[in-house]
Amino acid sequence: MEIDRPPQARLRIGLTVNGRPVEAGIEPRELLLDFLRNRLGLTGAKRSCDVQVCGACTVLVDDVPVSACCTLAYEARGRRVLTIEGLARDGRLHPLQDAFIEHAAVQCGFCTPGMILTALALLREVPAPTPVQVKAHMKDTLCRCTGYWKIIDAVVDAGRRMQAGEAPDAGGGAREVAPRGKP
């Protein structure tokens, strides 16, 4: 995919976003969050605090959770970026997404993309975390709605599901996405 170079662009970068190669001209100060949301239309990562406090903008860069609000797009050159849009495969949700739904760990959903990607990084390192490990790992990702316990339960359960083979590490899932409006 080729992204148009804006007139003020002075840098050219190549990176992989959700498995797709992207070439783009960018402004030197362009933030990764703006690049993803405004240039690629990937609006899953949210802007909230804008100062690396809340975790709403979290994406994975080479498998590491990163605050896209405080990362330059230039810093992602040559790297693999995973956003929430890259998790479901072939119309199937990732087990983390399934678990968040089934445990009612989503209310307004504003924190959810960052929560799920932060949790994915943990489950790749610690496939069967305890609730205490989940709590410690997720401490910098804030949720104003759920009270956190449902999120912790969902992450523990997703670890079990992934260990049971419900998803390859790359992000494939096991459950068909129900058409909108159907149970």
Ligand code: FES
């Ligand atoms: S918006 Fe990036 S950490 Fe809050």
Ligand code: FES
């Ligand atoms: S579900 Fe609303 S902020 Fe977390």
